[in-house]
Amino acid sequence: MATDRTGTPAARDLSRPHHLPNLRPGKEPPDKSWLPRQRKGTTPQMIGRYPDFDVLDSAGTWDEATSQVVMARLHLAGQFAFFAADEQATLRAFCDVTMAQDGEPRVPVAEMIDAKLATGKMDGYQYADMPDDRDTWHLVLAGLDEVAGSRYGRPGFAACDPQAREAIVGSLADAQLAGGSWEQVNVKRAWSVCMRMVLAAFYAHPWAWNEIGFGGPAYPRGYMRLGPLSTLEPFETRGATSEDPVRVAAELGE
Amino acid sequence: MIRKLLKGAVGPKDNDSRFLLDVHRRDLPGEDTMCRYDDSDEVDICIVGAGAGGSVLAQRLARAGWRVVIIEAGPFWHPDEDWVSDEAGSHDLYWTQKRIIGGADPIEMGKNNSGRGVGGSMVHYAGYCPRFHPSDFRTRTVDGVGADWPIDYEQVRPHYQNVERELPVAGQDWPWGFPHTYPFSPHPVSEAASVLWRGAIAQGIKMRVGPVGIVNGTFGNRPHCIYRGFCLQGCKVHAKASPYVTHLPDALAHQVEIRAACMAARVEIDEAGRAAGVTYIREGEHAERMQRARFVAVAGYSIETPRLLLNSTSQRFPAGLCNNEDQVGRYAMVQGATQSAGRFGAELRMYKAPPPEVSSEDFYETDPSRGFARGFSIQTVSPQPIGWAEHVLADGHWGRGLREYMRDYNHWTTVGVLNELLPHPDNRVTLAEETDPYGLPVARFDYTLGDNDKANMAYSAVVIKDLLHAAGAQDILTIQRFAHLVGGARMGTSPDNSVIDASQRAWAVPNLFVADGSVCPTQGSANPALTIMALASRLAERMISGAAMSGADR
Numbered sequence: 177m178a179t180d181r182t183g184t185p186a187a188r189d190l191s192r193p194h195h196l197p198n199l200r201p202g203k204e205p206p207d208k209s210w211l212p213r214q215r216k217g218t219t220p221q222m223i224g225r226y227p228d229f230d231v232l233d234s235a236g237t238w239d240e241a242t243s244q245v246v247m248a249r250l251h252l253a254g255q256f257a258f259f260a261a262d263e264q265a266t267l268r269a270f271c272d273v274t275m276a277q278d279g280e281p282r283v284p285v286a287e288m289i290d291a292k293l294a295t296g297k298m299d300g301y302q303y304a305d306m307p308d309d310r311d312t313w314h315l316v317l318a319g320l321d322e323v324a325g326s327r328y329g330r331p332g333f334a335a336c337d338p339q340a341r342e343a344i345v346g347s348l349a350d351a352q353l354a355g356g357s358w359e360q361v362n363v364k365r366a367w368s369v370c371m372r373m374v375l376a377a378f379y380a381h382p383w384a385w386n387e388i389g390f391g392g393p394a395y396p397r398g399y400m401r402l403g404p405l406s407t408l409e410p411f412e413t414r415g416a417t418s419e420d421p422v423r424v425a426a427e428l429g430e
Numbered sequence: 431m432i433r434k435l436l437k438g439a440v441g442p443k444d445n446d447s448r449f450l451l452d453v454h455r456r457d458l459p460g461e462d463t464m465c466r467y468d469d470s471d472e473v474d475i476c477i478v479g480a481g482a483g484g485s486v487l488a489q490r491l492a493r494a495g496w497r498v499v500i501i502e503a504g505p506f507w508h509p510d511e512d513w514v515s516d517e518a519g520s521h522d523l524y525w526t527q528k529r530i531i532g533g534a535d536p537i538e539m540g541k542n543n544s545g546r547g548v549g550g551s552m553v554h555y556a557g558y559c560p561r562f563h564p565s566d567f568r569t570r571t572v573d574g575v576g577a578d579w580p581i582d583y584e585q586v587r588p589h590y591q592n593v594e595r596e597l598p599v600a601g602q603d604w605p606w607g608f609p610h611t612y613p614f615s616p617h618p619v620s621e622a623a624s625v626l627w628r629g630a631i632a633q634g635i636k637m638r639v640g641p642v643g644i645v646n647g648t649f650g651n652r653p654h655c656i657y658r659g660f661c662l663q664g665c666k667v668h669a670k671a672s673p674y675v676t677h678l679p680d681a682l683a684h685q686v687e688i689r690a691a692c693m694a695a696r697v698e699i700d701e702a703g704r705a706a707g708v709t710y711i712r713e714g715e716h717a718e719r720m721q722r723a724r725f726v727a728v729a730g731y732s733i734e735t736p737r738l739l740l741n742s743t744s745q746r747f748p749a750g751l752c753n754n755e756d757q758v759g760r761y762a763m764v765q766g767a768t769q770s771a772g773r774f775g776a777e778l779r780m781y782k783a784p785p786p787e788v789s790s791e792d793f794y795e796t797d798p799s800r801g802f803a804r805g806f807s808i809q810t811v812s813p814q815p816i817g818w819a820e821h822v823l824a825d826g827h828w829g830r831g832l833r834e835y836m837r838d839y840n841h842w843t844t845v846g847v848l849n850e851l852l853p854h855p856d857n858r859v860t861l862a863e864e865t866d867p868y869g870l871p872v873a874r875f876d877y878t879l880g881d882n883d884k885a886n887m888a889y890s891a892v893v894i895k896d897l898l899h900a901a902g903a904q905d906i907l908t909i910q911r912f913a914h915l916v917g918g919a920r921m922g923t924s925p926d927n928s929v930i931d932a933s934q935r936a937w938a939v940p941n942l943f944v945a946d947g948s949v950c951p952t953q954g955s956a957n958p959a960l961t962i963m964a965l966a967s968r969l970a971e972r973m974i975s976g977a978a979m980s981g982a983d984r
Binding site: 189190191192193195196197198199203204205206208211224225238239241242245246273274275276297298299300301302303304305308342345349371372375376377378379380384385387388389390391393394395396397398399400401402403404407408412414415 | 510511512513514515516517518519521522524525526527528529530531532536538539540541544618619620621622624656657658659660666667773775776777778779781782783814815816818819820823825826827828829830831832833834835836837838839840841874876904905907
């Protein structure tokens, strides 16, 4: 069994890939109960693999410009400038489903996307068979509401239960939506346009860095431990799980 | 032998950029005291674009006494304030103005391949600086595909050597193509890259450390790399080479003016059919200005160079400057850049150390047994969290599955390929109906893969997957993508197959040159930065001697 840097046994070394969706029946990830609760700092939904790591602890070592950009993301909740009031619930629900954010604390993905679209600083390209990214967002949100109505008889996507929302997003991911607003976009590309922004927002947030154990900005400090003896900086911590090692051993047939 | 003993001690001649940088500030020295030319003052040359090509050309010509103005669309960077150690926060480094992408295989632009601002795309390139192989200059003759260049490797070789000293390039002795050494020793290899290298060894694939344009040691006032891994977000350390640190300091010290935040609208042609200067619009203004010049060099890269030429219409050139033969914008190329990530038991934390570390050119040349012409290179890469999320999404995961893979980030390492995709006349930059905020039509880039391209990409994807298996990967995720740009205003042997001649001089306008990656007729499987710089260096040498204007090669 592995030990952490203080020499106490880790609950489990994460050397096995048993939790990865591609290696599991139906590509279903395990229930989040195998993850430890965050003990230090914040992660989305307070789960993660590095319960004692808070990237913000090292914020004092970041350069001023980087610090300003990253810290500003911590104070975004509740502000909308681009999306209309009747779009916001759908947007929030879409961002929740695509990033599996089923509770607080949430990375404010919807607000971050709104802020980007409001500045008009797009990503530098538009598919010839697609409208402007800003119009794509309006159409996708309208289309999600339409499917919620036609398929589930609900007034909007946000009013659907979690299973229905996941099913609708699954259809979007598989480009299996048609009719209404979906006729005005290439559905496959619409998924990629929207997800590009969702992912860029979520993984720009330091709470998400805590969840995945990313060491974060490193100027002027730099990184020192490149391996092979160690890939851990003094301020980084090893990954952990909250599983019972005896039960895991039994499950794996050991 | 002597060169080995002198590793890291031999600097370039005729370029003092490394000594001109300030130890305590990252700003480009000389901005405040920079020479300023009046629009009506006919300078010797007006260059459009302060990137890899334009900067090298400017620095060389200025050293020879030419009066040079560079028109640059993007900002004059102040790295201490403008650049951040953050993925999403680096958005302003990219050309984010709209471009329309079409064809059967549309190419994503922006952060993927397009820079904007003083220093150009090299501000956010990874740092790989391989040379082209001699065979790249004659693929039509050797392999029956692509095109032969009107020049050969030997004409570029001395400039490769010069530029490698100026960047400087660090790497092991290079066994592929034209074998050569590098001026700086190879960087230490991170565990994330070592894991991949072990897989390559098991597969019998030869890999070498580098070649990267990243200081290993000190180089004048440029410090050692600090291995923070943010090469693609603009190197705040100034360890990674870009024209901002390698050529523009010396250029400013030799009376070059960089006119930043100025969008070139047209190259103007006089009644005699010669370029008279460049019309541009300063950011925040509406009035057009025109810089007069004896020579004009366009160095806006493969999208903006054709766009500027096509937007420069006149009675003499109704379909765009130099486009009476319908060649402008054609043969634009990208490289296949499939990446596969493998999962390992140990925490590798691939965000440390530069993303470019170890590479292989074992598959660079044609091998008839593979069933396609030309080949690919293999390079280690290291996506940061947002890039890694795009990788996971591409494998079909979102929601809980995506979060699960993302939480596993520290256990993954990534290897990529660069496929040589062949030039095709219909892979072309044209003008879209849409206009930008200046009222200039934006570019449209149509791209469609050929059968040889698809076979190359499919083969290389299997090679890196096998490499990961051999390394012991427990799970593999793959993303198919494209990288880099070249072509679009290529050099050739006659006006009906190219835009410029072997001297990079426009066939149709005697004092107009193209000085960026768009001149390349083929691309090999090498990252293009070093070659773009070397070609600009060659062009400068020939402009100074007058050879480029002599017409001797026509």
